[in-house]
Amino acid sequence: MPFLRALSVSEQVAAHLRAELERGRWSGTIPGVNQLAADIGLNHKTIAAALRQLEREGLLVGQGQGRNRLIVPPDEKAARSLRVALLHYEPETLDEGYVVRLQHLLLDAGHAAFFTEKSLLELSMEQTRISRLVKRTAADAWVIMAGSRSVLEWFSAQPVPAFALFGRKDGLPIAAIGPDKSPAVAAATRRLAGLGHRRIVLLTRRVRRLPEPGRFERAFLDELTACGIAVSGYHLPDWEENREGFHELLTSLFRVTPPTAFIVDEASFFVATQQFLIGRGIRVPQQVSLICTDANPTFAWCTPSVSHIRWDAGPVIRRIVRWVAAVSQGRRDLRQTVVRAEFVSGGTIGPAPAA
16 A cells, blocks of 8 residues: 655645636635634744745745735646756855755755856856856756856846846846845945944955956945945955965065954854964954854854854745745746845954954
8 A cells, every 4th residue: 555645734735725716716816824823723924934935836926025916827737847047156166055045945856956066166166168068968957056147148148047045136038036234334334433443354256256246245335434434445355265365465465564353254264264373373253253254053162253244045945946936836936135234243242353
């Protein structure tokens, strides 16, 4: 006798709602979580889980927080399975938890989601090499992670649907999402300045600095100016994007005018900066304050606690899954959305050391 898996409560609710949708009980949009919970007599979490399941099946499409989900008409819901290419920034990206979750959710939705053979960094962000990669890759849709302006401009002009996860996408005709860290980095910079710091350095990738600083970097520089700090290349330095170039930059910064605070983009660079400071006997936060622009699971084990910028990856992942569902149904979706980020003050920042 074959094994029968018992359905969870949320799966049973999804089956009930699916049947009601098929018989046309609602039109346009399905009622919200609160109303359905009251009608069915179950808690909100169960109803929300059932609705997410129907979204993954292509029966519903989310419209954002506080808005009821759209019902996909029966003649439009015949979604096809897509081959979704995930063009990552660098090989280390594959270890990020949210990237793994994204791939699994796309697979669960019936799509063939796979990482490309080369990353953007390995391709040096060169359009010619990226074009060759796209031509030899059998894909129906592309998700580009942290693409430069020129890379995203190229993808936005191609016939194949493309989605920008992070990157310099503002104003381009391409679907996109990412955290809005500008208010958070302004708050972090303001906090450091209030503690007496003037030699504050933001370490970030070249793609975020060139051809001109991105929104996040501009927010940092603007806040320095607002705090009465004369801005120069010292605060947003250029460096060769490899391990040697990173350590050469740190060494050069401490030769003449040592920074008293770093805001470091990405956890990997944050760890490398910590290691550099430890190797030189520089104490955190007594001599140098540190802030990371992302959260990382390892921070939960750190003493002192790490000051960082936090954002929720859940809405980011769900937005991409919904975009793939729309593409699979032949619908055009070029919306660009952001998720909120916040500055979390921790034990790695302190008053600027006396001169």
